[in-house]
Amino acid sequence: MSGAIRAVEPAPMVLEPVEPGRARSRGVTSWSGPRYVLRYGLVLWAVLATVGAELAVAAQRGMQWRGDLVWTIDWLPVAFIIVGPVVSGLAAVDTCRLAEGAEHTTRSRLARSPSTAVAATYAGLVGAAHLGVLAAMLIVSAPPVGDPFAFLAVGVQLAILAVFAILGTAIGRFAGPLVGGATAALTALAAVFVASSPTGHIVLLEVGGATIPRVGYRYDGSHLALQLLALVLCAVALVAPRPREGRRIRAVSRRDAALALAAVIALGAICAVPTSKRLSETDAMPDSCALTEGVETCFYAQHQRVAAEFREKLAPIITATREQGFGELLPARAAEASRTLLPQAADPSVAPLYVMPEHLQGVRPTTSEIISGMVSPVHCAQVQQDEPPSEQYWRDLDALTVTWVELVEPDYGASVGYVGARLDADDASEILEGFRTCTYPHF
Structure with a gap:
């Protein structure tokens, strides 16, 4: 053979x-x-x-x-x-x-x-x-x-x-x-x-x-x-x-x-x-709701698996904000935003929560991410123009964000290189109200 x-x-x-x-x-x-x-x-x-x-x-x-x-x-x-x-x-x-x-x-x-x-x-x-x-x-x-x-x-x-x-x-x-x-x-x-x-x-x-x-x-x-x-x-x-x-x-x-x-x-x-x-x-609203330190927080059912991590991070934010005299910053309700729905656009008393792709990958949300999402007035037409907002807007946005985050994490400003002034409760509340209602004078 x-x-x-x-x-x-x-x-x-x-x-x-x-x-x-x-x-x-x-x-x-x-x-x-x-x-x-x-x-x-x-x-x-x-x-x-x-x-x-x-x-x-x-x-x-x-x-x-x-x-x-x-x-x-x-x-x-x-x-x-x-x-x-x-x-x-x-x-x-x-x-x-x-x-x-x-x-x-x-x-x-x-x-x-x-x-x-x-x-x-x-x-x-x-x-x-x-x-x-x-x-x-x-x-x-x-x-x-x-x-x-x-x-x-x-x-x-x-x-x-x-x-x-x-x-x-x-x-x-x-x-x-x-x-x-x-x-x-x-x-x-x-x-x-x-x-x-x-x-x-x-x-x-x-x-x-x-x-x-x-x-x-x-x-x-x-x-x-x-x-x-x-x-x-x-x-x-x-x-x-x-x-x-x-x-x-x-x-x-x-x-x-x-x-x-x-x-x-x-x-x-x-x-x-x-x-x-x-x-x-669709006009679907986030309907998976629960109380977090007295504030109702709602998420879409599709993202329910990460809701606990957000609420866990929100709890100390809410507690520290109240205890340090900044309670006016807290929203009546917090709800997840989507690519088609910004809850703060329909009701200024509702703060948005942004579930990002990296959060769905297993990355835990941070205090600064949550607070930055709640204060940024992305729903306002003034910040959606071809011409960018004023320098005063960016200074106030940074000051408000750093002031609020430092109520929970006192060293946050130094860690990100922020050198501006911190806001008192009245100034912070006034700026945030202008952002929420799109009536801020320095857009």
Whole structure:
């Protein structure tokens, strides 16, 4: 027996119809094509890459998405920048390798081409892997607030993965394994960058890719439905052109070319019409409330896991402020702010609490962070102009912040290099009242 090991190439995928009552003919039938791709193709490597990339993304930044349904769903597609090129590239290679010499013998458009088996296998298995990772994330996240259109957001993600697979098979039908694989991977990578940023229209690959909290937002059902339709049309445009002989593009039939052109025109029409944003703002208020040293403090249910840390830090602030005669600085109520709602804008007696991404990563809030958030008048139109506020404003803001923080941490001013004067209770109260009501005279 020779010591050399001979590589065995998979036989070409030949799709042949099977008549009722007739034994299967040689080769692979149209119904067992996916099984053939699974056995001889590279699809399992695509699945492995998908799971690996998505788990790595899910574990980043302390899994700060936990508790927020929209954020959990939107976080995972960050991995598509890796998954897309891998799926497209491997699907193109498999289309070239496994479909060489295949015959288009069935009448059904969906089953007549071996590339359909490749695309279906990749879309099905990679989509299942994506759903598995997402399901695990949702179990860990345990979001207390739902969203009626979350299923559409997940459907869009699955459709995008299917388009990546179909893109690979479309390129693989007209190129060799090496050129086809590289071209498909680079095309998918370019598409992720070019067709994923929001523009006010339907963008094919827009999936959020969120790295900041989504509290205050919900999915827009009409936008997602149109995006899903656009992805279906994109898939049709990629599937339709099939070479009748060899891999020559000019061998595509007029019927297939017309179908692809019609799909492209319809796709362009959908993407050209202005539409609502993918996420719409909600008027949800923080309703997870408790008393902290007599002051009601409220947080969103999605961020309840960090509420105890904030209340633990707030308690000595409230106590020291009262004991040292600065009780007028304390708000009637403190509530978490979101990207869509500033509680102090609706009621000046309410102080905002800012839960930042780093707090959701496990970093504990500091006294200075909490007080700075409560005194900064970011809700006032005067500080949102193109021209910055006056120097007097910045001096008063620094003096107020340092004065209040030093009621709890006496060495704070020295630690940050503050050399200005401290305020007495009356001056501090007057400045803060001007900030809260946006009537401060030196904006």
